[in-house]
Amino acid sequence: MKGEKRYDLIVVGGGTAGTLCAVAAARSGLKTVVIERNAYLGGMATGAGLTEMNAAGFQGKPLYKGIVDEIFREMIKSGHAQYHFAVPMSSNPDVKVDRLRYDPEILKIILEEKAIGAGVEFLYETEACAGIEEEEMCRVTVRSRYETFELEANYLVDATGNADLVRMLGGETVRASRDKLLTATMMFRLSGIDLDRLQEFMRSGKISDVIQKGYQEGVLKGRILAFTPIPGSSDVSLNVTRADCDYEDAEDYSKAAACARSQILPVCRFIRENVPGTENCYVTSISPFLGIRDARRIRGRYTLTLGDLENMTDFEDSIAVGCYPMDIHDPETKAVIWKVLPGVYHIPYRCIVPGKLHRTIVAGKCLSAEKEAFGAVRVMPIMMNVGESAGYAAALAKQEEKCLDELEAGSLKEWLADKYENVLREDGHE
Ligand SMILES: Cc1cc2nc3c(=O)[nH]c(=O)nc-3n(C[C@H](O)[C@H](O)[C@H](O)COP(=O)(O)OP(=O)(O)OC[C@H]3O[C@@H](n4cnc5c(N)ncnc54)[C@H](O)[C@@H]3O)c2cc1C
Numbered sequence: 001m002k003g004e005k006r007y008d009l010i011v012v013g014g015g016t017a018g019t020l021c022a023v024a025a026a027r028s029g030l031k032t033v034v035i036e037r038n039a040y041l042g043g044m045a046t047g048a049g050l051t052e053m054n055a056a057g058f059q060g061k062p063l064y065k066g067i068v069d070e071i072f073r074e075m076i077k078s079g080h081a082q083y084h085f086a087v088p089m090s091s092n093p094d095v096k097v098d099r100l101r102y103d104p105e106i107l108k109i110i111l112e113e114k115a116i117g118a119g120v121e122f123l124y125e126t127e128a129c130a131g132i133e134e135e136e137m138c139r140v141t142v143r144s145r146y147e148t149f150e151l152e153a154n155y156l157v158d159a160t161g162n163a164d165l166v167r168m169l170g171g172e173t174v175r176a177s178r179d180k181l182l183t184a185t186m187m188f189r190l191s192g193i194d195l196d197r198l199q200e201f202m203r204s205g206k207i208s209d210v211i212q213k214g215y216q217e218g219v220l221k222g223r224i225l226a227f228t229p230i231p232g233s234s235d236v237s238l239n240v241t242r243a244d245c246d247y248e249d250a251e252d253y254s255k256a257a258a259c260a261r262s263q264i265l266p267v268c269r270f271i272r273e274n275v276p277g278t279e280n281c282y283v284t285s286i287s288p289f290l291g292i293r294d295a296r297r298i299r300g301r302y303t304l305t306l307g308d309l310e311n312m313t314d315f316e317d318s319i320a321v322g323c324y325p326m327d328i329h330d331p332e333t334k335a336v337i338w339k340v341l342p343g344v345y346h347i348p349y350r351c352i353v354p355g356k357l358h359r360t361i362v363a364g365k366c367l368s369a370e371k372e373a374f375g376a377v378r379v380m381p382i383m384m385n386v387g388e389s390a391g392y393a394a395a396l397a398k399q400e401e402k403c404l405d406e407l408e409a410g411s412l413k414e415w416l417a418d419k420y421e422n423v424l425r426e427d428g429h430e
Pocket residue numbers: 012013014015016017018035036037038042043044045050051052053054055126127128129159160161164165184185186239290291292293294363364365366378379380381383
């Protein structure tokens with residue numbers, strides 16, 4: 001890495017939340033860099049076989065504004081995404097969610113274009129391995145394949161998905177589950193599908209019997225068999241493998257990854273025999289890593305509760321909205337526990353401000369929330385909305401020459417209202 005590197009903002013983690021944070025900050029004038037372990041942006045959304053933005057809409061209409069909306073519109077316009085309203089969830093058809101189905105490879109390209117367009121710098125195949133907050137600035141030690149170097153910035157955003165950076169900085173974090181192993185999934189993609197026949201079968205409701213059969217035979221390790229068609233192709237992505245693990249233990253994680261991968265071919269054979277439209281299907285890609293739904297979160301200035309979501313509390317410092325129901329994958333019963341929530345709920349800024357730290361906030365799924373509330377807010381569109389607002393918050397802190405934990409609710413609210421309006425106006429629609 002040539003030369004000294006000084007930024008306004010370092011974002012560690014270039015998942016959807018980190019990328020939107022960086023784009024928002026850079027568009028607001030901050031010199032911004034993203035440190036990303038992979039060689040692409042998007043994290044789970046682009047690299048793990050996910051293809052559905054859950055609760056991207058509410059009651060049959062798109063829910064989000066700003067950069068989230070901009071990205072969704074671009075993917076739709078090019079034929080690589082589509083809204084599907086009131087889609088029944090495979091583990092409980094009574095629960096219906098408005099979703100945006102998308103092609104993850106195209107999202108990779110769009111996120112990168114957005115970052116480059118906004119002037120965001122990014123360092124791929126680099127990892128933050130240490131960090132320190134000082135009174136006037138922050139330092140992050142970054143390791144790439146061939147070198148280790150230090151970057152400096154006024155502000156930091158932890159968008160690692162598991163509060164890696166906050167931990168390095170000495171901030172307080174909480175493990176999702178101390179005593180129980182967590183259910184992880186390795187997604188995969190199938191080609192050679194007759195989509196019309198598959199969709200007809202899914203509509204018939206007979207999939208529940210197939211899930212029951214697969215579970216009894218031991219081929220399905222959980223009570224779920226979700227096929228998601230990928231727009232622009234005749235492929236589907238499958239959320240079906242299950243492996244319980246302590247994701248922070250290298251040996252345990254590795255065994256779980258092998259265990260999940262070993263389920264893929266038997267599942268493939270099972271569905272070919274039991275699900276019409278899949279008779280000639282074959283595996284075309286497997287996620288390179290296990291998806292851990294609920295990892296480590298920060299202990300923030302406020303911890304979001306299920307009550308907040310049920311009451312749709314409109315916080316003074318609200319920065320993001322969502323409407324996804326609570327959806328927890330229980331490692332003991334292997335069932336998905338659902339709780340439908342009454343409407344659009346809010347996430348306050350204080351949930352992304354870690355206790356004890358001043359110049360660091362988080363973006364994405366390591367925000368401060370109780371397990372049940374996290375089970376609802378953890379999905380991609382909500383985390384993208386949180387990420388975007390985190391980027392604007394960093395820009396406000398720079399403008400007001402304040403630390404990130406000093407922002408006042410009133411000025412943040414005004415600033416966000418202005419930012420989201422501007423983005424819409426620039427885009428030419430309201
Ligand atoms: C199995 C599974 C299925 C899911 N299905 C859906 C679904 O269908 N629909 C939906 O809307 N949501 C789904 N989700 C939730 C979705 O994955 C999250 O909402 C989303 O990934 C959160 O984005 P993020 O940017 O916070 O985190 P991530 O996507 O995890 O991004 C974090 C990024 O940080 C990088 N990183 C981590 N540590 C470091 C470090 N030290 N240095 C540098 N880089 C680092 C990682 O490489 C990664 O790119 C699912 C989650 C799982 C686990």
